[in-house]
Amino acid sequence: GQNIDQPTEMTATEGAIVQINCTYQTSGFNGLFWYQQHAGEAPTFLSYNVLDGLEEKGRFSSFLSRSKGYSYLLLKELQMKDSASYLCAVLDSNYQLIWGAGTKLIIKP
Amino acid sequence: ETGVTQTPRHLVMGMTNKKSLKCEQHLGHNAMYWYKQSAKKPLELMFVYSLEERVENNSVPSRFSPECPNSSHLFLHLHTLQPEDSALYLCASSQDPGQGGSPLHFGNGTRLTVT
Numbered sequence: 001g002q003n004i005d006q007p008t009e010m011t012a013t014e015g016a017i018v019q020i021n022c023t024y025q026t027s028g029f030n031g032l033f034w035y036q037q038h039a040g041e042a043p044t045f046l047s048y049n050v051l052d053g054l055e056e057k058g059r060f061s062s063f064l065s066r067s068k069g070y071s072y073l074l075l076k077e078l079q080m081k082d083s084a085s086y087l088c089a090v091l092d093s094n095y096q097l098i099w100g101a102g103t104k105l106i107i108k109p
Numbered sequence: 110e111t112g113v114t115q116t117p118r119h120l121v122m123g124m125t126n127k128k129s130l131k132c133e134q135h136l137g138h139n140a141m142y143w144y145k146q147s148a149k150k151p152l153e154l155m156f157v158y159s160l161e162e163r164v165e166n167n168s169v170p171s172r173f174s175p176e177c178p179n180s181s182h183l184f185l186h187l188h189t190l191q192p193e194d195s196a197l198y199l200c201a202s203s204q205d206p207g208q209g210g211s212p213l214h215f216g217n218g219t220r221l222t223v224t
Contacts, residue, residue, distance in 0.1 A: 004151065008149065031210055033212060035213075040217075041217055042113070042199070042215035042216055042217045042218065043199070043213075043215045044215070045212035045213070045214070048210050048212060050210065087152070089152075096154075097152075097154070097213075098151075099151035099152040100151055101149055101150055101151045102149075102151075
């Protein structure tokens with residue numbers, strides 16, 4: 001079967017750096033997405049990786065290793081507003097999105 | 110108005126009621142989706158419409174009935190629901206469901222409670 005694993009919950013301190021990991025086992029691969037979802041709000045698109053390596057976008061970076069079936073989302077200079085759930089999703093060979101259950105990130109002052 | 114708009118934001122209904130969820134997208138996208146989001150579970154894809162034709166129906170119970178009258182509007186008709194159907198129902202749109210890299214744009218969802 002197809003599977004996406006990510007930690008259920010993480011806690012970090014304001015101003016620090018946090019890395020949220022995502023491992024996947026899917027039928028084929030056509031890219032990996034990260035979304036952010038604040039409580040009671042819509043998920044919003046953060047990043048898309050289809051080639052190996054690191055993509056940087058301001059305070060957020062996303063890394064992909066296709067050979068290891070692994071990605072991470074790196075958040076720097078954490079702010080209280082970064083408290084949210086982070087969803088990892090993989091596009092399989094049929095262009096179906098396979099979703100992880102999400103990682104709830106708690107930022108403490 | 111831009112983005113994806115869902116109404117209502119909250120809905121409480123009894124098991125014998127009939128109600129409908131509405132979604133509207135102002136992004137000019139070709140595809141629209143219904144997802145179910147339950148606590149601590151991955152998003153569950155329910156229905157996909159591409160160019161107003163249903164292309165996906167993931168074994169969803171018949172008590173959920175979608176309707177896509179045009180590329181900007183999507184409805185989810187609900188009848189005789191069960192308490193386990195209580196969840197957040199998210200609508201989304203994208204430019205092309207068969208193309209990699211085309212992200213989903215989500216509405217804020219309808220929080221449904223079945224009593």
